[in-house]
Amino acid sequence: MSKLKVLHMYADMLDLYGDSGNMEILEYRCKMRGIECDVEKYSIDSKMPDFSSYDLIYIGGGADLEQQHISTDLQKCRKGIESAYKKGVFLFLICGGYQLMGKYYKDADGNKIKGLGLFDYYTVAEPDRRKRCIGNIIIRTDFMGKSVDIVGFENHGGQTKGVKTPLGDVLCGHGNCTKSQHEGYFEKNVIATYMHGPCLAKNPEISDYIIEYCINRNTENKVKLLKLDDTLEKQCRQVMIDRLIKK
């Protein structure tokens, strides 16, 4: 039986707009296919884990205050996370998690928080706290050669610049910066995005991309995932797309 080993970092602090729901969804979609999914948690007081022993590292989003709290601790994990990433461990990063993997994050008060610098992008928060990128968002992206429109909810003051390989094109909403064309960051083993909602709720294609990548990453016999009945999820997404674009 296949098994997914997941490390959920700072679940107690970085959990905005249902971000922890992403874990519940991954566990659910694994369980429906008889794939074991073991989610371990890491937070500030925890023992330093062996990051490379996981298939997936997940970090959600938080308010500025929480991000300041965890930033020092995250620096301690830098080497471990970097080496795991290089070995092909999947990184799934939402909002704050996304920002902190870049070069730096400068918050609305001008405090600069050092990022892990895994990727070239950097984020500067809009100094006017009222000017945030808020609302439902649709982006068009590609998963395994198939174009998919994915839907989430964004709420960020941060403007992320210098992204070379975005996750998708914005059809409706803001994306990486206010009224920008692109959203998120993508590599074979990295999905970073501002999409909350939680992100995976209406987008089973992302969940399945991650699960399929993880269970196949260390094996020659590539497994195709069992199809699930996603009628509810897809109707849910369609209702929002119809509301935002078609009507």
Next chain:
Amino acid sequence: MNKLLVIIGKIIIKILHLFKRNAGNLPGIILWHLTGGKCCRMFKIDCPIIAVTGTNGKTSVTNCIAQLFEQNGKKIIINKEGNNLDTGICSLLLRHCSISGKVDADYLILETDESHVPVVYSQQKLETLVVLNFFRDQLDRNGEMETLIQKINHFCKTFEGNLVLNGDDPNTARLGRANPDNKNVRYFHAEPYKFATEKIFEASEGRFCPFCGQPLEYDYYQYSHIGKFICRNCGFGDFIPFITASNIDLEKPVFTADGNKYSPKLNSIYNVYNMTAVAGIGKLYNIDRNIINKVISRYTVKNGRMENFMLGDRKTTLNLAKNPVGANMTLRVMNEMQGEKELLFVLNDNVADGLDVSWIWDINFSIFRNVTRVVTSGTRAYDIAVRIKCSGYDASDIVVKPDLDEAVEELARTDGRKFVIANYTAVQSTRNALKRYISKHGGKNE
């Protein structure tokens, strides 16, 4: 100038009434534009103002405090319909003031939206501010919750009036340190009830001390992040309560506060907190204990807060849940009841709900006991269906009916006990749909 504004406002109200329109907010919006955003400044108010704010319970507490004074023979003005923004308060005052803008009352009791406390009370002198709690709610309208707390905290820095705070919520208790010179800070507190836990049960905020960043330690959690907390590092949370609810027994329900025994009608721990705040105001204003007792023991609500209906012969309980805390409490109540039941969940995402519905993922649906079927409805009917499905509930037992009347028909199609949870803007339309069902098929609204 003020007089002119008042006259304009009063004319607008007359016109709206002529067309049988509700004048709860629109006159204030027009005056807001005419005054450059200072629509509450034009009134002459000589009497004390008591404001109630917080995420949950504002309406209940405001109404009860108003009754304390009313029963005491005072003339009060209150925003009963919950028009709690600056524009709503302006509209209210326009209806109650003279042509010169003078407001004639003994007390103004005003439910005030969290983000509008600094707005309104920078324009009018506030005597007492009651802060009940801060939960994640309508985050996208207010930005992050921390920003919201900071706004009120900033206001409290120069506020010298009575500050009555929930001492068991770190998010509100911290306001007590905003102005060290304010000698009028008071905390209300509650001892643990039967279902208080040692560990946190639901999604929450405020895990860290806002002053020194150290983790907060809890003796117990009552619900969500409400409970007896302390910061071992800087002592935040170490206060002497002004009033304490003890001997809480929700089965009767009874509790004791300040030596008086109260028997409220509503049996939830959050009602105990609300009523303790009310008793605290009673104590602060030296109101006779018999009056306090009368108000607390009679207070009940008929606005979708644990409201009972009979759909034919099927008992149905409707509860408002505008955030995970409220929803989790309702699920607990539902679970504590014996036997099989069905749930209708109505979820809207109108502006007043906050456009975002991801808070439903902080509801702990895995605790479902004997829930045999779920019907979902509202503008985000599918979102709540997906959420419940992913908690492990069998998708074939979920019926999605975005149309509310169809949803109620679907719910009532089978026998047995029914529960309905509806979020903020959904609750009134759900009540109406339940009433339409009753007028068509029989039953009653208890």
